[in-house]
Amino acid sequence: MKTTRRGFVKTVGLGTAAGLLTSNTFLGGAAQAQTRHAHKTGIYDGGVMQLNQNESARGPGPKTLEAVHAHVSKRMGRGYSPDHVNELQEGIAAYYNVDTANVQLATGSTPLLQGAVRAFCSTEKRFVTPMPTYSTSEATARQINAPITHLDLDSSMAIDLNTLAEAGRGAALIYFCNPNNPTGTVHGPEAVEQFVRRVMRESPQTRIHIDEAYINYARPGAMKTALPLALEFENVFITRSFSKAHGLAGMRIGYALGQESTLRDIRSAWGMGDVNMLGAIAALTALEDHEHIEWEAQENARVRDFTIAAFRDMGFQVPDSNTNHIFVNLGRPAREFREACLQEKILVGRDFPPLQNSHCRISLGSMEEMQQAVEVFRKVLA
Numbered sequence: 001m002k003t004t005r006r007g008f009v010k011t012v013g014l015g016t017a018a019g020l021l022t023s024n025t026f027l028g029g030a031a032q033a034q035t036r037h038a039h040k041t042g043i044y045d046g047g048v049m050q051l052n053q054n055e056s057a058r059g060p061g062p063k064t065l066e067a068v069h070a071h072v073s074k075r076m077g078r079g080y081s082p083d084h085v086n087e088l089q090e091g092i093a094a095y096y097n098v099d100t101a102n103v104q105l106a107t108g109s110t111p112l113l114q115g116a117v118r119a120f121c122s123t124e125k126r127f128v129t130p131m132p133t134y135s136t137s138e139a140t141a142r143q144i145n146a147p148i149t150h151l152d153l154d155s156s157m158a159i160d161l162n163t164l165a166e167a168g169r170g171a172a173l174i175y176f177c178n179p180n181n182p183t184g185t186v187h188g189p190e191a192v193e194q195f196v197r198r199v200m201r202e203s204p205q206t207r208i209h210i211d212e213a214y215i216n217y218a219r220p221g222a223m224k225t226a227l228p229l230a231l232e233f234e235n236v237f238i239t240r241s242f243s244k245a246h247g248l249a250g251m252r253i254g255y256a257l258g259q260e261s262t263l264r265d266i267r268s269a270w271g272m273g274d275v276n277m278l279g280a281i282a283a284l285t286a287l288e289d290h291e292h293i294e295w296e297a298q299e300n301a302r303v304r305d306f307t308i309a310a311f312r313d314m315g316f317q318v319p320d321s322n323t324n325h326i327f328v329n330l331g332r333p334a335r336e337f338r339e340a341c342l343q344e345k346i347l348v349g350r351d352f353p354p355l356q357n358s359h360c361r362i363s364l365g366s367m368e369e370m371q372q373a374v375e376v377f378r379k380v381l382a
C-alpha cells in the first residue's frame with residue numbers, strides 16, 4: 001500500500017517553527033517571553049519541572065514541526081472528514097507491511113486500552129494484570145466491575161511471565177506492558193513468544209494485550225515488536241503511542257495492530273475519538289522520520305544513563321530502564337520524596353501500589369533538567 005503526499009504539496013505553508021513562535025498573531029508579549037524562557041530552560045508551567053508524566057522532554061522533531069506549520073491554513077475550517085487521517089492509517093499499514101484493516105487509530109492509545117477491557121471483560125470475565133504496571137486498563141476493569149487478578153513482579157522488578165500465564169488460564173484478558181511502566185523492565189522476543197504460545201495453548205479463549213508504548217526507548221537488541229504474534233493469533237493485539245519517543249503527547253494519537261475482527265470488537269465497545277488533521281500529519285511525518293527517532297532514543301539513553309548513575313552513586317537501587325522513566329528504590333514512601341521535591345519545584349511520579357512505600361517513578365526530562373534535578377535529589381535524600 002502506498003502512502004500519498006497530496007496534502008504536503010497542496011497546503012500553503014505559513015512559516016517555520018521559529019517564525020510561528022515569535023509571531024504576535026499567535027502569542028502575546030508575556031506569553032512569548034514565557035515560551036522563550038521555557039524553551040531555553042526546559043521548565044514550563046510556572047517554573048515547576050515536570051518529571052511526573054512520561055511524555056517527551058524534547059517534543060517532536062523539526063520535520064514534524066515543519067509539517068504541522070505547513071498545514072496551518074484555512075483548510076482547518078473543514079474537518080468532519082479530516083484530511084490526512086486515512087493517509088495516516090495507510091501510512092502505518094505500509095510501515096508495518098499490513099493491511100489497513102489491521103490498524104485501528106485512536107486519540108492516544110488510552111481509548112484502545114479502555115475499549116479492549118470493555119470489549120473483552122465483564123462482571124463474569126476476568127482481567128489479569130501485573131502490579132505495578134500502567135493502570136488505565138485496570139481502572140477500566142474496576143469501572144465495569146470485572147474480577148481482577150493482580151500479580152506481583154519478580155525479584156528483579158520484572159513482570160513474571162510464568163505467573164502471568166498461569167493466572168491467565170481461563171481469564172478474559174491479560175494486560176502485558178512491554179517495556180513496563182513504571183519499572184522500565186523489558187522482555188526479549190523469545191520470552192514473549194513462549195509466553196504467548198503457552199497462553200494460546202493452555203487457554204485459547206484468553207486475549208493478550210501487549211502494550212508497546214515505550215518500544216522506541218528500549219535498549220538496542222532488548223526487545224522486538226510482538227506484531228507477528230498479533231497477526232498470527234486473533235486473540236493477541238498490540239498498542240502503540242505517538243506520545244512517547246515521537247514527542248506528540250499533546251496531539252493525542254495512538255493505534256492498535258491486530259486482526260480485523262479483534263480491532264472491530266475494541267472499537268465497537270468504546271469511542272476511539274476523532275484524530276484531527278494536524279495530529280494526523282504530525283504522526284505520519286514523525287513515524288517516517290527514522291533519523292529523529294534514533295536521535296531521540298540516543299539522547300534519552302544519555303539522560304537515562306546519567307540519572308541512573310547518579311542514583312546508584314547515592315546508594316539507591318534502580319533497575320536498568322528501557323523507557324523514558326526510571327523506578328528508584330528510595331526505601332521511603334514516594335509521597336515523602338514527592339513532597340520534598342515539590343518544595344524545590346520538581347514534580348515526580350505518583351504512587352505505584354503495592355510499592356508506594358519504597359519506590360518512586362521519575363520521568364526523564366532534558367539533560368539540563370536532570371542535571372538540575374539530580375542536585376535537588378541529592379539534597380532531599382541526604
Ligand SMILES: Cc1ncc(COP(=O)(O)O)c(C=O)c1O
Pocket residue numbers: 054107108109110111134177181211213214240241242243249252253254
Ligand atoms: C504504557 C502506557 N500505555 C499507554 C499510555 C497512554 O498514552 P497515550 O494515550 O498518550 O497514547 C501510557 C501513558 O503514559 C503508558 O505509559
